[in-house]
Amino acid sequence: MRNTMRFFVATLAVFALFLSVAAVTASGLPQSGDDVSVGAQLYDKWYAQLGVTPPQGNHPLWERQSTNTRSGPDTWRCAECHGWDYQGAAGAYGTGSSHYTGFPGVFVLADRLSEQEIIDHLNGKLDPLHDFSGLMDEQSLRQLAAFLKNGLVDDSAFIDPVSLKAISGDTANGQRLYEAVCAACHGVDGQTLVLRSEGIDEGLGDVASRDPYRFLHRSRFGVAGTVMPIGRDLGWSVAESHDVLAYAQTLPRRNEQSVPSGAGTGSQPAPQVGGPPSDVFGGILTGLGVFFGMFGMSLLFILGFVAFLGAIVFILRKQK
Ligand code: HEC
Numbered sequence: 001m002r003n004t005m006r007f008f009v010a011t012l013a014v015f016a017l018f019l020s021v022a023a024v025t026a027s028g029l030p031q032s033g034d035d036v037s038v039g040a041q042l043y044d045k046w047y048a049q050l051g052v053t054p055p056q057g058n059h060p061l062w063e064r065q066s067t068n069t070r071s072g073p074d075t076w077r078c079a080e081c082h083g084w085d086y087q088g089a090a091g092a093y094g095t096g097s098s099h100y101t102g103f104p105g106v107f108v109l110a111d112r113l114s115e116q117e118i119i120d121h122l123n124g125k126l127d128p129l130h131d132f133s134g135l136m137d138e139q140s141l142r143q144l145a146a147f148l149k150n151g152l153v154d155d156s157a158f159i160d161p162v163s164l165k166a167i168s169g170d171t172a173n174g175q176r177l178y179e180a181v182c183a184a185c186h187g188v189d190g191q192t193l194v195l196r197s198e199g200i201d202e203g204l205g206d207v208a209s210r211d212p213y214r215f216l217h218r219s220r221f222g223v224a225g226t227v228m229p230i231g232r233d234l235g236w237s238v239a240e241s242h243d244v245l246a247y248a249q250t251l252p253r254r255n256e257q258s259v260p261s262g263a264g265t266g267s268q269p270a271p272q273v274g275g276p277p278s279d280v281f282g283g284i285l286t287g288l289g290v291f292f293g294m295f296g297m298s299l300l301f302i303l304g305f306v307a308f309l310g311a312i313v314f315i316l317r318k319q320k
């Protein structure tokens, strides 16, 4: 009887050790993601995903418009021309937005085109100026097509086009998910990591309120070059991602004055670029934030494990 008990306890201990090691390792590894998530990160900022320097100057198609006055690397991002809601000029980047280009969305494609036909849009077969094949390899083009074919979500019915507020969503469930997963790095108030957008320091609450489509895209598919967990890998449903957004919109904001810019209204520039803070101090803060986030999580697991070992020793002692 005693031996059985000992065996049972020993097995449990080994299992717990395995779990804590696995959890710590998983939380410390860079995100992997499937083809759809990698494709989504390429859509976000392909040069960051691939770790290459963006091309010089503006994208050649930029000449066809004059309303969006950004220049340089941003003009090469799929998201800058086609939108975080994937609707191009028909969505949040419509007339009135400082991001307005008049360029089409990519959403309708999902049903219409095959993956190969999408790839043909990306290798310049249909428009030689829309040729990304010299900039990334075939696998990346395939991952982009996989994302466009299988990853796009239409959230427009869920987000008010003018106030950009989540229309519904279970904030209590959102809070539960947020505090279980996101708070480790972003802090319970969303301010631990300083996010920088077009020169403005932001917390997660600002991003959620000002650019909910970007918030959804990045919380579903991750941010290139970071260890952030990917909602898609966590198995989050569309409803769960809406719950987290609705809750994140209630978080305190760093920039209360920067009101959301709705499509078609006289709008302010909606900050766009994610990326680490460019000033050294902010960068160090972000680094420290991530470090202590990860460190805190590891510490939690180790403490839990030590407590568990203590309990085992206590039980074994009692047996004697
Ligand atoms: C500088 C702006 C710009 C960038 C950057 C850009 N596109 Fe486009 N895209 C366009 C324009 C304009 C069209 C319209 C057709 C054309 O000229 O090729 C288009 C068309 C498309 C189409 C066909 C859409 C349709 O409804 O026919 C797809 C798919 C597409 N782009 C995907 C992407 C992806 C993926 C990326 C990122 C690798 C990207 N685009 C980057 C401007 C851009």
Ligand code: HEC
Pocket (backbone or CB within 6 Å): 178, 181, 182, 183, 184, 185, 186, 193, 194, 195, 196, 197, 204, 207, 214, 215, 216, 218, 219, 223, 226, 227, 228, 229, 231, 244, 273, 274, 275, 276, 277, 286, 290, 293
């Ligand atoms: C392991 C740490 C970590 C965790 C956990 C984490 N994030 Fe992040 N997150 C980051 C980092 C690092 C960045 C990029 C910061 C930067 O751009 O400087 C980021 C950026 C973001 C952005 C992009 C902000 C922008 O400016 O566009 C969003 C949205 C986001 N996180 C949402 C979430 C959500 C939702 C969760 C919970 C599911 C979460 N994060 C959990 C580390 C984390």
